[in-house]
Each structure stands twice: as C-alpha cells, then as structure tokens.
Amino acid sequence: MDAVISLFDTGVDLVFSLYTFIIRWLMPLLAFAVLLRSILPLWQDRKHKKTWAFLYLVNGDRIPVNNWENLIGRSKLADIVINLPFISRNHAVLTFHDRHWQITDLGSKGGVLVNGEKADKKTAVNFGDTITLAGLDMTLLPPDDEREAVENNDEENSYSFSHATSSITFLLVIVFQVLGALQICISRGTGKNAAVPAAFLVFILAECIHYVLMRRRSKKSFVLELLGYFLCGFSLLIVASAAPGALYKQLAAIIAGMVVYTILEAVIADLGRAQKIKYVFMAVAAVLMLLNLTIGETYFGSKNWINLGFITFQPMELVKVAFVLAGTATLDRLLTTRNMTAFIAFAGACFVTLALIRDFGTAVVFFGAFVVISFMYSGDIRTLFFVVSAAAFGGFAAVSFMPYIAARFAAWGNVWQYADTSGYQQTRTMIAAASGGLLGVGGGKGNLYRVAAADTDLVFGLLCEEWGLVLALIVVAVIVFFTVHAVFSTKNCRSSFYAIAACGSAAIFLLQTTLNVLGSVDILPLTGVTVPFISNGGTSMITSWGLLALIKSAEW
C-alpha cells in the first residue's frame, strides 16, 4: 500500500484517482439507463387512444373520432376512411377547436351539408347534428359516458405508473450530475473554487423545483423535460471544465430557459391562443432581425451578436422559435389554402438576414428546417426537389464566390494537411476524441479547452475527451431521440399546428447537432453552429428550451 501511495503525492490523490476510475464506468451506465428509460415508453404507451366523439352512420355503424383534426375521405391517408366512390379522396376536415366541432369542405365534388344546409366554409357542428358528405348522412355524437369512465380510470393508472418511473429517472439524472460535478471539483482543485459546487447546487435545486411544478400541473409523460435537465447538466459540466468564468452565466441561462419553456408550453397549450401568439413571435423576430442588421456586432467572422450594454445575445437564435411557428397551420387551413406565401416570405427575410450577417452555418440550419416544414405543409415532393436543388445551386454559388465560406470548405477532407492552419480546430477535436477513448480521461482533465470555441463549436471533441466516446454518443442519441419523439407524437397529435411545430423544432435540433458533430470531426465542413442544450451560450440555451416546448406541445 505504501508503494501505491508513494506514486501519489498524498492519500487524498489516491482517493481522487479511485473516484475518477469508478465514475468513468458509472456515469456512462447511468446515462445509458436514463436514455433507455426514456426511449422504452415511446413504444409501450402509444397504443392508448382517446376517442373524442363518434360518427354514427345510418346503418348503425359508428366511427370513432380520435383526433382534434380529422381528415375524412377515400384516401388511405385519411383519418376517417370512407371507401365509397362518390366520396372525394380528401373530402372534408372535421376539427375540434376551442371546444367546438367544425367541419370544412375541401372542395369536394359531392359537397358537405350540415343539417341539410350547404357548408362551403368552416361550419360549426354540434353534437346531434347531421353531416352529409355527398349524400352520405352521419350524426356526430359524444362518446358514451361509460366508456369514458373506464378510460379515465385506465389513464389514472398509467399516469401514476409514469409518475413513478419518471421520478426514478429524475433521480438517476441528479446522481449523474452530482457525480460529474464532484469529478470537476476534484480535477480542478478542491476548495480553491466554490463556483462549481455552488452552481450545481443551484442548478439541481432549480430542476427539482421545475420538476415538482410541472408534475403538479400536467399529467403528461415527462421524458422530454428529464432529458432536457440531463443535457443542461452536461452543459454545466462542460462550462465548468472549459470556461469556468462563464459558469454562472450558463446557470442563469438554464434557469431562464426553464422559465421560457414553462411559459411557452402553457401559452401554446391552447390552440386558439397559439395561433394568435404565432404572429406576435413573427413580429418580434422581424424586429430582432432588423436590430441585428443595424446594431449587430461581429465576432469570429459573423455579425450575429447584439450588445445592449447589460446583456449580449444572438438574435438569430431566438428567431428560430418564430421561424418554426411561422410554418405552422391547422389541418383545415393546410388543406384548403395550400398557400405558403407568408411562411416563404418570412423564411426569405431570415435567409437574407443570415446572408448579410454572414452566418452560413445557421443559414443551413434554417434551410433544413424550411425543407422539413414546407414538406409537412404541402407534402409535395416535386416542390421539395425543386427547392433543394435550387438551394444546392445557391450554396454552390455561395461557396464559389464568397471567400470566407470557400476558406472553410478548402480544408474539408484534408484537415491533417492543414493541421496548424485552417484544419486546426478539426484536428484538435479528433486528437481530443482519440485521447478520450471510450470512457474519457476524466472530467476536467482534457486539453481541448485550450482551443478556441472548444465549448461551443468543438463541444463534441470536449465531450469525447473528458467523458468518453460512449457518453458523447449517448448525448447525441438524446438529441436524435427528440426528433424521433416529434415523429412519433405526430401520429396522435391534437393538431397539425403542433405536429409541424414539433417537427420543425426537431429538425433544427437535429441539423445543428449534425453540422456541429460531423463538422468538428471533418465528415462535413466546419460551419460553427452549437449543439442544442450542450454548447456554452445563453441565447442558444434559452432557444433550445423554447424549441423543446414546441416538441412537447405535440405530445398527447
């Protein structure tokens, strides 16, 4: 034992080494458990369907109405399929907005009547009313009480179950964060700096309060918030290690993000309110873009900062939320107007702003989200193809004509040849990743923090080096899970408004992560975007929570 201790300066060092040795294994296991516990319910709980009403046919058959927005028609993709030759493929949309049922004719040949009166535009339908689709009569009636009671009972059980599971997952998340914080304290010298334990204490307290508040308010599953906490904890670990000076700022951003999330989630829960608030967001975004163009300041080649003296922020980050909302529409509107002019105009304004402030990476993210949203909106593959090829051409032109972008592409694929010039950041990221192995060298013991933007653009390398490839991939998997979650919740979504908002937000998360991770390791050109929730940066953090609220809104 003496011989062992003599290798260390003191016995304390030995204890610290042992601690790092153990958590290198323990933390990936914990993170994996958190991920697994979050993923599994996605496959289990989805069979549960709530019936809002029934459509009774003349022959006595009844059709359950399971969504707030139901496409009725002959098409296989209709929610209520009526396979009769005189029914149009997309005949009508039956919606439940603001506690009222309404039906909208989608320009069908046979027409729509409500109680025998022609319903050209959106027409209210009350329980007991007769809807006639091209001569086919059906009556809208509420679900029978008995059934509902049984179902509610079911729900109570399943919700209390999910309460228990989510509190265990939450506990795992907290344990993970405590272990990580202790590791940083150890490797950055104990006692000398109280900022790390203080920041983590406040953070854990904040997430506990948020957890209790949210749980009390909502009976929905709690997976997204828990994973949000998990990622935020990781961003604190990264900031504590790479930029300790920004620790409190990041902590404040996380708390602000949680507040934004809570408010936004509550505000848009009501569809009518959400549709109105969308225009407020777009107006604010327009102001932010104008401000950025006029008083924006340039850092690292992009003029994407605003300095208000007491606070600096990146307006285009905040615009992302408005951008996603701008593309949303309820199903009836989506199928009647098919008019995307407002969204395209808004997107155009965003692209012009991004081009003027020379933020190429963010432009790619916006464009990707634009493609996803416009496809969700129109479902038109030809338009999609046209848009993508036009963008590819535009991108090509941008790369060829703009030297500052061309420089970034020049090193792409050959970063080791330019290891100390234009490939500096990528090679250092790969060196860091290789140094970390699968389990990392231990939090706070890396070297990548010496490289500029290690905690933002190169954060994947920092994750790999200090916490290992396994944990880095789990973090990436969590963000991919957000996207899968958005896809899954679209199936049973209340409104296409939320479905588009969720998928658009998920697209932004996914594209940012793709560009950041693959860019920093030279699979893609380095474009300098952040990883949502993970990278150091206040505006990015708040935006991430905002977008998460939109993903959450689609959940039922």
Next chain:
Amino acid sequence: MKLLSTRTAVLMLLIVLFVLGLAAFNIRYFNSAFAWAHSHANRHYYKNGMLSVRGTVYDRNGDVLLMLDGESIEFNAEKDVRTAVMHVTGDREGSVSTGVLSALKGRLTGWNLFSGAYSFHKKSRSELTLTIDSGLCRAAYREMKGRKGAVGIYNYETGEIICLISSPSFDPQNPPDVEGNPEKYEGVYLNRFLSSAYTPGSIFKLVTAAAALENIPDIENKHYLCEGRIAIGPDSITCLKAHGRVSLQEALAVSCNTFFAGTALELGAETLQKYAEACGFNNSLEVDGIRTAAGKINLKNAVGADLGWAGAGQYTTTANPLNFMAFMGAIAGGGEMVRPRLIADDSSSFFDFKPGKKVLKRETADKLKAMMRNNTITSYGEEKFKDLELCAKSGTAEVGGGKEPHAWFAGFLDRKDCPLAFAVIIENGITSRAAADVAARVLQEAAKALKQGRNL
C-alpha cells in the same frame, strides 16, 4: 393525422443521414484513433513536439536504453552503447522512424482504443523490455569500424532479435551536425538492417540451390564442368577462375557462378521466382509492428544471361537483411521460419501467436544446412568460427558504378544451446571476408556472453 405522419418521412431521412455520418466517423475513429492520439499536437503525450510520457526501455539484461521522465529523454549512460542501439531506440527528434521512440511510441504512451490517454495515476510509467543485448550491439557496432552496413542476430527458435545495429550511427544524447556531414552520415536515420535492400550476390545461390534440390532430379549426384565462363547468346557468365568438375555442394562452397547460372536456366524464371518469393523476397516482415523493407525480385523479363546472372544473385534482385536473416533461420529450423521480434515477453504476441511459417521442405532445409556447414569447413575456415558449428554463405555483390562490391555474410549456428541466425552486410566491403570477420567476432562474443550466463 395520418397525412402529416407520412410526411415526417423527411425528418426520418435526416435522422438516417446523420446516423450514417456518425457511423462514418466511428469507422474512421476505430481505424485512425491511434494516429490521431499520437499526433505531435496531442498535449497528453507531447510537449513542444517531444514525447513527454514517463517510461523506461530496457534491454534483455535490464540495462536501461531509454529513460523518459515527462520532461526529457535520456539514453544509456555509455556513449558507445547508446550509439550502437540508436537505431533501435530512435532519437529525440523522431528522425529514425523505425526506432522505439517513433515506431513503438504506442507502447510508451500506453494508449489504447478503450482507455484512450487515461491513466489511473498521474505519474504512471510504462516499462518496455527489448530482446536486444546492448553489450552485443556495442561489440557489433565497434566491429563495423565506421563502415556502412548492418548486423543482425536472432534466435531462430524464439524469434528474439539479440543484436541489431546499423552503421553509421551517432550519439543520440549529443546529436552531431548530420546535415553538415552528408558523406559521413549518409542515410544515418535509416536502420539499414530493417529498411534497406541490397543486391544479394552469392548469398542468393541458396535460393537457387533450394529450388534445384526440389525441382531437378538427382541434382546432388550430378557433376558439372566449370571452365570459368559460359556463353549464353551474345553474353557470357564468368567465374573468378575455372572451378573444374563441381557438384552442387562444391559449387556452393566455391561460389561457382556458371554452375548456378546453368541451374537457373534449367529451372526457368517462373520456378526461381516462386522459390525466391517463398524464401521471403517481395515480402516485408513486421517486427512488433515495425515494417521492414522488402527485397525485390522480378524475373518476368529475365531470359538468357540475365536469368543466369539472376541465379547467381546478380540481377535487379535485392535482398533486405532482416528478411534474409529470417530465411537463414528458416533453414536452421528445418524449413520453418519463426518471425523475428524485438519486444521481450510480449503479452500481445501471445494472442496473435502465429506458428512458424513453412518456407522450405524439411529435407531441403536439412540438405542446405549440410551444404552450408560444408561451406564453413572447406571455404571460410573453421578455426575462425571455432566451436560455433557455423553454417553460412558469403556473398560479394557487384554494385556497378565504379564502386566496390558489397560484402554479405549470412547463416546460423547449428547448436541447440545457441540457436542463432544472422546476417551481416558491409557496403562496399570489397570482399565477403570483411563481413565474415565481423560475423566471426560478434558470434564469438554472443557465444561468450552465453557462457557467462547472460540469457540470450
């Protein structure tokens, strides 16, 4: 919501693309992480471009060859030793790419895919024991007397390389002005034993003999009349003198060119090529991860006198000293070649243990062994190699360009208690005797060391 649900396919497509990109990164990671981690920019391992890990490299007797303490790299205390083993240890600047400091840096850093650069305690040291005997290396280097060339000896039963020197060398503790003395330090960063390939000259006759033994019926009892020269087409093959009536064994002992030229023509280019490749030509070996240069042979266009000269080792063919030494080991080992290695008690070689590679038929190997023993007795002088049971072949390789020929001497000791195979090459050594003299003294030294109880 079915309609919108189908339209989320575009999002799924983005996920698939991202996952594919991640897979591409992971494949690159698993293939290249070693190289990334050992980039000179990695602060875990390098400071100002110099290896900054802690570790010690020992020779087989526990003598320190290299001492790394994180700040500096120290070599053996004795100048002659560190000069002799410089090509094995490498230099501080990493100019010797086959040295431990470059080629085996992974052993010093301890990096692996699983743990990366993690170490349990801050001051962890790596320990590496090599198979070489530094005293023997010093002796061999002294025997070279500044001439350019290389000496290598290995145990053909265990594969351990006990002597590996390349001349010229320099003191890595106090590196000289190499660029200022291009003549003196020509190719000094090259380990000539591992990374060079020379015209083999007469030592190649062993390959021709092996092919003849297996392909020409009753070759051992045939006799041939050497008149000192034979004409093949417009060209001719010559011997130093007319050797008269010679058998295969006698032809090998006197190194009769015309005999082996005739044999090569009888065998044909294809057969000779096949045997040369089996004996290690056109093949590089890996010594604990250090790749050797390959000797080259290409007889595709060799006809007439060219093929004849090729049979006598004088064509475009080249031989790498280490590969040829391994071929000697194969003859000694009854046709089976044990791969030479440099790292002692290597746990990793336990896992990728490969049985000896079959190079020759056992009886062919034994016949060659007997003939090589006869070479020593009748041609090289048994008194010089007293008690060594030496089996060998000398070679004088004409290099043209008005330069003196290279001197080769290669073979093995047919002794159970001292199973050593060796190769010596002296550039422009004039006669093969020069190489034989070096071999004699170094092998005697090795035998003496063995008697003294140094575990060879």
